[in-house]
Amino acid sequence: MSWIYPIIWLLCTYDGWSLVVPRLSTPPALHGELESPLYPRPYQSSLSEQWYLSVPVGYQLQLSFIHLDVEPSADCHYDSVTVMYEQKVLGKFCGQENSAEGRGGRQPILSPGNHLRVIFHTDDSKAGPHQHIGFSAFYQAIDIDECSLPDPDDGSGPLCSQICHNTLGSYLCSCRHGYELRPDQRTCMLDCGGxxxxxxxxxxxxxxxxxxxxxxxxxxxxxxxxxxxxxxxxxxxxxxxxxxxxxxxxxxxxxxxxxxxxxxxxxxxxxxxxxxxxxxxxxxxxxxxxxxxxxxxxxxxxxxxxxVQCESPGTISHGEVTPSLPQYQYRDYIHVRCDTGYKLMLHGEQIRAYFSVCQINGQWHIPLPECLP
The missing domain is CATH 2.60.120.290 (Spermadhesin, CUB domain)
Structure with missing residues (x-):
């Protein structure tokens, strides 16, 4: 397998190929800087380098060129700095930011989302009498005013059905008086008074x-x-x-x-x-x-x-239930007294006295006794 190594070396050094130096994505940050290779010294030929920039979700990414000095050409055909959002080219730059020659990045570039890709490409031509030093740039998070955005195209309706409040990195919904926010935190429903x-x-x-x-x-x-x-x-x-x-x-x-x-x-x-x-x-x-x-x-x-009411306890032979009420309610109580010559009997045993209370379940706590000779 040793024949692979000369081929790889050839791809990297042969004058007709570009040297690709990939860069890892930067973790989301509120701001940051990036520079072309060797900046502020002159950059090399045959480069193709990429930066993947991102800020936290809920923000847009804004990129500003602090200094730009890239070989100018028509449509930036030879050397260029290209800024892309996903598959869309937001700008292609070369020349110097303050010169009439070339296409300098004078205005900040605002990404539609929270990330951007920056591509720096140089051709294989030899440096002329003026050596270009590349670029330096600064990016930062810009808060998105979600409340001013158009309604989503998914048919879900506006972000907030009534009132939208823009917050740092996000938004909140609220409702007019007499309405309450649904669990989806977006739509409002009439307050039921429940x-x-x-x-x-x-x-x-x-x-x-x-x-x-x-x-x-x-x-x-x-x-x-x-x-x-x-x-x-x-x-x-x-x-x-x-x-x-x-x-x-x-x-x-x-x-x-x-x-x-x-x-x-x-x-x-x-x-x-x-x-x-x-x-x-x-x-x-x-x-x-x-x-x-x-x-x-x-x-x-x-x-x-x-x-809570208990049923009437009824009457008892040879005895009297007191008090006699049209209705018996929770915590009312009754007594039973037997006629002369009769004894109070409950569950086959004689008792000296009897009373029962109407319970919270609507039942008397002790059943009626009997009056037996």
């Missing part, structure tokens, strides 16, 4: 009700009261949530979902009001969704709360 509701009574409505609901809604409402209370929902106003079936059973695109612990969620749509929904729970979640098309006029709901 959240957690702990009051014992209240009114909830769809956004803009009684006007039609905006499209693209994803609203959540959570009613959560003290565990000693249960919530009752009452849909009082006109109800209309778009459905795709005549029987109001196809709630595919728009829906209001009511979720109660330990029960199957109820997905509601159509124009028939759900009316009154006793939840028997202190916690209820509602989720209102509309997609990007269709029409829903919305809904209005009044919720109330009631203390």
């Amino acid at each position: 959240g957690v509701f702990t009051e014992k009574e209240g009114i909830l409505t769809s956004p803009l009700y009684p006007l039609p609901s905006p499209l693209g809604l994803s609203c959540r409402y959570h009613i959560s009261v003290d565990p000693s209370f249960t919530v009752t929902l009452n849909f009082t106003g006109p109800f209309h949530v778009e459905s795709t079936g005549q029987d109001d059973s196809k709630c595919f695109h728009h829906w209001l979902q009511v979720s109660i612990p330990e029960r199957e969620p109820m997905r509601l749509c159509g124009d028939k009001s759900p009316g009154v929904i006793p939840t028997q729970s202190n916690s209820v979640q509602l989720e209102y969704r509309t997609d990007s098309a269709g029409l829903s006029r919305g809904w209005e709901m009044h919720y109330t709360t009631q203390r």
